[in-house]
Amino acid sequence: MDQAKAALEQAMAEVGEKKGSQTVLVLTNAAYARLDGDSAVGFLDVATAVTGATFGARSLLGVHSSMLSPLWFSLYSPASNTLVYAVQKDGAFAIQKIDANPEHLLTPDNWKAAGSGIIGGSLFSVASISLAWAVAPDYMSLQAASFHDHFCPGVNYGLIIGDYIEKRFPLGPGDSYVFAVAPSRCAADALQVMYNTTTGKGGDYGMGISEADLAKYAVNGVKPTAVVMRVNRKNDVCDAVALGIDSARLYADIKMDEAELSPAGGGQNPLFYIARTRASREMCRLPKEQRIGYVVELAKTSGKADLADKITANDPYAKVFGK
Incomplete structure (x- = not known):
């Protein structure tokens, strides 16, 4: 911990911030990781003592990682456009300083150069959460991104659907949500965080479906993202709705082309991560009322409570669309 404290103090000097500053973000996997085997x-x-950052101030976030991972932390200051990343390596803390000005970092050459340092494959995780944090998303958004370990458009989709159902498909007494996300993607993690619908408790199902089968359920070009079920076991009822995101309109409004998410070379191309980081940041700028306006109700059905079990047993959209 003495080494970690010294590394934190060095990082604070590198980002040019003082203890208690409201313009510095501390990210770390300390809640999950190991330090010298413990x-x-x-x-x-230690992070709070050195930086003044706290969970309550939204300036300290715990990023999910494997318990086998070494301890890492990052400090980010949008005021100085500086990001400092540190990780325990070979018994000591290695530190990397990155120019995090979005206009600089979110270019292929500079992204590749930053990723070639000790931050490596964690660049997307750290940069996507940090740059989104700078545009002040709500705390639930930061919680979902931290749990998912990066901030991507899919997490935003889950957050948007989660906000939509709270307002347009609310729970009544004795009701609970069950989610079937197909194909199983990032939105499932956001919904799980928002509503405590874990896979272990049977509330969040990530399910497989081919793109060809998914396309059969598209309505005016909008493909389904998830089936949301409102279940009341005591009253033996289940209402289900298939929801999709009008991504064409969403990306037009953030002045991006959705095709940017699928560059040649896929994940080997820095543009793959750059586009996702940019898109998430821009989505976080949108007011909540505008965000939920991108949700499209594609199909509905109702039945007894065991309808939820039938929907989550196979293709979740078949029952809702009546196919």
Whole structure:
């Protein structure tokens, strides 16, 4: 912990911030990681002591990682456009300083150069959450991104659907949500965080479906993202709705082309991660009322409570669309 404290102090100097600053973000996997073979959770107190960052101030976020991972942390200051990443490596902390000005970092050459440092494959995780944080998304958005370990458009889709159903498909007494996300993608994690519908408790199902089968359910070009079920076991009822995101309109409004998410070479191309980081940042700028306006109700059905079991047993859209 002494080494970690020293690395934090160095990082604070590098980003040009003082303890208690409201313009510095601390990210770390300390709640999950190990430090010299033991739990690194104590680092959270060290981080607050050195930087003044706290969970309550939304300036300290715990990013999900494997418990086998080494301890890492990052400090980001939008005021200085500086990001400092540190990770325990070979018994000491290695540190990397990155120019995090979006106009600089979100270009292929500079992204590749930054990723060639010790941050490596964690660049997308750290940069996507940090740059989105700078445009002040709500705390639930930050929680979902931290749990998912990066901020991507799919997490935004889940957040948008989650906000939509709270307002347009609300729970009544004794009701609970069950989600079937197909194909199984990032939206499922956001919904799980928002409503505590974990896979273990049977509330969040990530399901497989081919693109060809998915296309059969498209309505005016909008493909379904998930089936949301409102289940009341006591009253033996289930209402289900298939929801999709009008991504064409969404990307037009953030002045991006959705095709940017699928560059030649896929994940080997820096543009793959750059586009996702940019898109998530821009989606976070949109007011909640505008965001939920991109949700499209594609089909509905109702039945007894066991309808939820039937929907989650196979193709989840078949029952809702009556196919």
